[in-house]
Amino acid sequence: MSYVKPKFRHPRLPSNRLGFTVADYDGAISTLCAGCGHDSISAAIRTACFESSLPPHRIAKVSGIGCSSKMPTYFLGKSHGFNSVHGRMPSVATGASLANRDLTYVGVSGDGDTASIGMGQFVHLVRRNVNMTYIVANNGCYGLTKGQDSATADLGSVSKYGDVNGFEGIDLASLAILQGASFVARSFSGDKEQLVPLIRAAMAHNGFAFIDVVSPCVTFNNHNGSTKSYEETRAHLDAMPLDFVPMREEIKAQYDEGTSKSVTLHDGSVIHLKKAVSGHETDDRQAALNTIQDANKQNRVLTGLLFLDPNSQNLNTNLELATRPLNELGKDELCPGSKVLKSINEGLR
Amino acid sequence: MKQIKGINDFVVKFANVNGTGSASANHLFAKAIFRMGIPVSPRNIFPSNIQGLPTWYEVRVSKNGYLGRRGGVDLMVCVNPQSMEKDIASVEPGGYFLYDSTKPLANHMKRDDITIIGIPLTEMCMKEFPVPRLQQLLKNVVYVGALAALLDIDFGVLKGLLNDQFKGKEKLISSNVHALEMGYQYATENYQCPLPIRLEKGGNVAPHILETPHILMNGNTAAALGAIYGGATVAAWYPITPSTSVVDAFAKYAKRLRIDAGSGKKNYAIVQAEDELAAMGMVVGAGWNGARAFTATSGPGVSLMSEFLGLAYFAEIPVVLINVQRSGPSTGMPTRSQQSDVLACAYASHGDTKQVLLFPATPQECFEMTVQAFDLSERLQTPVIMMSDLDLGMNDWMSPPLEWDDTYEMDRGKVLDAEGLDNAEKWGRYLDVDGDGICYRTLPGTHPDKGAFFTRGSSKNEMAVYSESGDDYVQNVDRLLRKFETAKSYVPEPKTHPPIEVKKPKTKLRLGALFFGTSASPSYEAVEILADEGYPIDTMRIRAFPFHENIDQFIHEHDMVFVIEQNRDGQMRQLIMNECQIAPTKMTSVLNYSGTPITARDIANQIRQSLDTKSAKVVPLHKETA
Numbered sequence: 001m002s003y004v005k006p007k008f009r010h011p012r013l014p015s016n017r018l019g020f021t022v023a024d025y026d027g028a029i030s031t032l033c034a035g036c037g038h039d040s041i042s043a044a045i046r047t048a049c050f051e052s053s054l055p056p057h058r059i060a061k062v063s064g065i066g067c068s069s070k071m072p073t074y075f076l077g078k079s080h081g082f083n084s085v086h087g088r089m090p091s092v093a094t095g096a097s098l099a100n101r102d103l104t105y106v107g108v109s110g111d112g113d114t115a116s117i118g119m120g121q122f123v124h125l126v127r128r129n130v131n132m133t134y135i136v137a138n139n140g141c142y143g144l145t146k147g148q149d150s151a152t153a154d155l156g157s158v159s160k161y162g163d164v165n166g167f168e169g170i171d172l173a174s175l176a177i178l179q180g181a182s183f184v185a186r187s188f189s190g191d192k193e194q195l196v197p198l199i200r201a202a203m204a205h206n207g208f209a210f211i212d213v214v215s216p217c218v219t220f221n222n223h224n225g226s227t228k229s230y231e232e233t234r235a236h237l238d239a240m241p242l243d244f245v246p247m248r249e250e251i252k253a254q255y256d257e258g259t260s261k262s263v264t265l266h267d268g269s270v271i272h273l274k275k276a277v278s279g280h281e282t283d284d285r286q287a288a289l290n291t292i293q294d295a296n297k298q299n300r301v302l303t304g305l306l307f308l309d310p311n312s313q314n315l316n317t318n319l320e321l322a323t324r325p326l327n328e329l330g331k332d333e334l335c336p337g338s339k340v341l342k343s344i345n346e347g348l349r
Numbered sequence: 350m351k352q353i354k355g356i357n358d359f360v361v362k363f364a365n366v367n368g369t370g371s372a373s374a375n376h377l378f379a380k381a382i383f384r385m386g387i388p389v390s391p392r393n394i395f396p397s398n399i400q401g402l403p404t405w406y407e408v409r410v411s412k413n414g415y416l417g418r419r420g421g422v423d424l425m426v427c428v429n430p431q432s433m434e435k436d437i438a439s440v441e442p443g444g445y446f447l448y449d450s451t452k453p454l455a456n457h458m459k460r461d462d463i464t465i466i467g468i469p470l471t472e473m474c475m476k477e478f479p480v481p482r483l484q485q486l487l488k489n490v491v492y493v494g495a496l497a498a499l500l501d502i503d504f505g506v507l508k509g510l511l512n513d514q515f516k517g518k519e520k521l522i523s524s525n526v527h528a529l530e531m532g533y534q535y536a537t538e539n540y541q542c543p544l545p546i547r548l549e550k551g552g553n554v555a556p557h558i559l560e561t562p563h564i565l566m567n568g569n570t571a572a573a574l575g576a577i578y579g580g581a582t583v584a585a586w587y588p589i590t591p592s593t594s595v596v597d598a599f600a601k602y603a604k605r606l607r608i609d610a611g612s613g614k615k616n617y618a619i620v621q622a623e624d625e626l627a628a629m630g631m632v633v634g635a636g637w638n639g640a641r642a643f644t645a646t647s648g649p650g651v652s653l654m655s656e657f658l659g660l661a662y663f664a665e666i667p668v669v670l671i672n673v674q675r676s677g678p679s680t681g682m683p684t685r686s687q688q689s690d691v692l693a694c695a696y697a698s699h700g701d702t703k704q705v706l707l708f709p710a711t712p713q714e715c716f717e718m719t720v721q722a723f724d725l726s727e728r729l730q731t732p733v734i735m736m737s738d739l740d741l742g743m744n745d746w747m748s749p750p751l752e753w754d755d756t757y758e759m760d761r762g763k764v765l766d767a768e769g770l771d772n773a774e775k776w777g778r779y780l781d782v783d784g785d786g787i788c789y790r791t792l793p794g795t796h797p798d799k800g801a802f803f804t805r806g807s808s809k810n811e812m813a814v815y816s817e818s819g820d821d822y823v824q825n826v827d828r829l830l831r832k833f834e835t836a837k838s839y840v841p842e843p844k845t846h847p848p849i850e851v852k853k854p855k856t857k858l859r860l861g862a863l864f865f866g867t868s869a870s871p872s873y874e875a876v877e878i879l880a881d882e883g884y885p886i887d888t889m890r891i892r893a894f895p896f897h898e899n900i901d902q903f904i905h906e907h908d909m910v911f912v913i914e915q916n917r918d919g920q921m922r923q924l925i926m927n928e929c930q931i932a933p934t935k936m937t938s939v940l941n942y943s944g945t946p947i948t949a950r951d952i953a954n955q956i957r958q959s960l961d962t963k964s965a966k967v968v969p970l971h972k973e974t975a
Contacts, residue, residue, distance in 0.1 A: 057794060077801065078801050083803060083804065084634075084660065094634060095583060095640075100792075103794050120624065322609035322616050337753065
């Protein structure tokens with residue numbers, strides 16, 4: 001890094017339940033382009049972790065390769081991070097989660113990293129219901145190699161070079177729902193009000209939580225004709241607002257009856273969905289898919305919590321792992337010793 | 350006709366159709382000889398297929414305990430008409446040919462220099478057993494019964510084995526024993542039993558073998574036990590022959606030995622991944638997070654894993670890979686053995702990489718080296734690849750019992766815990782504090798505000814901050830090289846034996862032989878054959894890469910060194926050329942890459958030929974044109 005982020009913070013910054021201020025969740029200064037949607041996602045993750053009072057060092061950040069995957073450097077500087085190889089973050093996250101089930105895992109990926117080179121690993125990550133939050137910063141293009149279309153670019157979207165995309169875009173949210181994901185949401189990097197509670201809910205969820213975040217690329221995909229520009233996204237945004245109430249807090253806000261619905265998560269936290277926009281049901285996979293399809297037909301970018309199974313079982317439970325993290329086990333628990341080996345020898349005669 | 354004679358010293362080969370139950374009958378035969386205390390080494394030579402293709406099972410009986418292939422067949426048991434013509438032709442003159450005489454032997458196949466033993470296996474079974482499936486299965490047991498008479502196998506041992514195998518299924522025991530008796534009776538009534546080649550309990554077996562209570566096990570099972578004893582908790586894998594049985598065996602033992610006593614839950618995780626990329630990715634993720642993790646694969650899997658092997662090398666993450674080699678390139682011959690991944694593994698992945706390799710030669714070493722691989726990978730913070738192969742991994746080998754020292758402590762390497770971080774004067778993930786190239790790592794979740802860093806496959810400075818500075822890069826990769834030098838003092842040393850005394854040596858040249866893995870057993874035997882002929886050859890068995898300095902020294906001390914290995918390109922020879930200060934002309938390749946394991950006779954022949962051609966003229970890899 002060529003320059004250093006100032007450490008100074010206002011002395012009266014509010015602190016959370018653990019006594020941390022939001023500055024304790026900062027990372028290094030971003031080297032992404034000014035105005036990049038990804039920086040807003042970084043900020044939202046930071047705020048979400050602060051608001052949920054998560055101890056920073058008990059979070060592990062994982063990513064693949066690309067502009068999106070650089071992001072973990074820019075938040076949670078007190079957390080370990082792993083910038084792995086292109087499209088392979090899912091497997092690294094799976095292994096990490098098996099080794100220590102007690103940490104909170106945040107994965108950050110991009111549309112190239114997930115929908116192209118990493119598609120194989122992504123669907124299997126979904127299928128295994130690895131206990132983690134997986135955020136795709138989706139800008140429909142390859143930023144780091146200067147603006148080629150990605151597999152999530154919408155049919156008919158115009159690239160910076162004037163080419164019209166002739167291929168159907170991959171909708172990762174629909175795919176995740178179809179593949180059995182237990183928490184699927186879509187959001188917009190410019191909608192902090194929605195994104196922060198979504199991330200908090202995702203992190204509280206027991207199992208795989210997927211958030212597809214439309215995050216415009218200011219340098220290569222923010223022009224007229226692009227369907228993932230700031231202007232275009234804002235013009236067609238159809239946001240379903242929500243609140244997240246962690247398990248230790250009481251529900252303070254009052255909602256008018258009939259306009260909202262509460263879903264309790266595994267750990268006792270509550271997601272409060274306001275049905276102001278669409279009257280969408282989150283517990284029905286098929287209904288969720290239909291709602292997304294309907295919105296697509298009407299050229300609307302539907303954001304919010306799309307599907308949730310609050311009773312999901314994560315990979316660790318599914319594999320019947322003991323509660324103590326595997327990386328804490330030592331010789332006594334792991335090595336059967338010479339007597340057992342003698343009896344094994346006997347069986348081989 | 351002069352018949353081949355010998356007690357406890359011959360080669361029997363079975364020619365079968367796969368999927369007909371022959372494997373378990375043939376195994377019964379080999380195991381009975383083993384239980385009689387006579388050294389035996391069975392080898393399954395099988396197709397990449399489930400049913401209907403030719404398959405062979407070669408059993409070597411050796412009073413001296415040679416476990417490699419000898420070469421040649423003394424007794425062929427042929428129940429497969431598909432391959433009969435070649436099978437009968439391959440019998441040594443003076444040898445024996447046992448076949449299913451339900452259909453008479455075609456005239457053009459007949460030989461008068463071997464003893465032909467016809468037993469109407471199909472006809473006998475059709476008469477005796479009503480169920481078609483049983484007719485097919487028990488045909489195999491009938492010929493084992495005949496062999497019991499022909500070779501003098503202890504009938505009680507055979508019955509005991511059947512009892513073990515079918516415990517609780519009394520009906521199966523009685524029909525199998527009946528089939529054995531049918532064969533036994535037919536052979537005794539129609540042929541002179543036993544044959545001039547036969548078994549004899551105790552007899553002439555080398556005393557040092559009789560003294561050890563041997564076990565019979567394959568290398569993959571041994572490696573799996575190594576993973577259990579070495580404390581592996583995460584296994585991620587993708588099924589591929591011939592490595593599949595490593596994780597199968599790990600699962601079997603873990604289910605028994607790794608259940609948390611209080612909760613009944615598992616102290617291990619096994620994930621069948623979507624491909625080898627993901628399998629290795631999971632191992633990398635688990636290793637990064639402080640668990641002992643491993644995967645097992647073969648040929649094509651190594652290619653896919655190379656991407657992550659490069660990451661683990663550069664990001665310095667402990668990884669254990671058990672590579673059970675098969676023949677390549679590409680799909681190659683999936684069920685045939687080779688040692689042809691040496692270079693692909695030594696330099697796995699793009700850029701300047703060097704990986705630590707271990708070369709086990711016996712099941713015992715598969716066990717010990719797997720344990721060692723976990724220690725080494727954590728000590729050196731890098732991948733360690735154990736280079737087994739199909740021959741070692743999937744075949745049963747007679748072995749001294751596995752041993753375990755209860756004082757063993759896992760070497761978790763340089764990992765700082767919270768206290769360590771508090772006491773550290775200055776910590777940087779890639780600061781070479783000790784000067785050995787190995788830095789101190791921290792695990793996620795350790796300390797509230799110290800020790801967090803970003804692991805990455807991109808270049809970084811000593812403080813783990815992304816850097817594209819040439820100086821930072823050079824400093825880092827030079828340190829990795831320093832670490833590789835350090836590895837030399839940790840990896841197992843090569844093995845040497847005192848030279849065999851040769852009276853009246855035929856050459857003044859100082860001869861040496863280098864080999865590794867499954868080439869070792871037949872190499873030692875070949876060296877004894879050649880010593881008898883007047884060629885004294887010193888031996889060194891390579892057990893690890895990076896090479897220990899005494900490998901250099903060994904080559905320097907000899908005028909001519911044979912490098913014996915099972916691949917086309919002399920990959921170990923090339924690796925030595927690359928890594929040591931050796932004139933390539935000093936090393937002569939002795940190769941076999943047919944897919945069936947190299948034999949002692951083949952090695953002896955190749956060496957003899959090299960020595961006969963105007964002594965010490967080295968045969969280059971590329972034939973000379975002049």
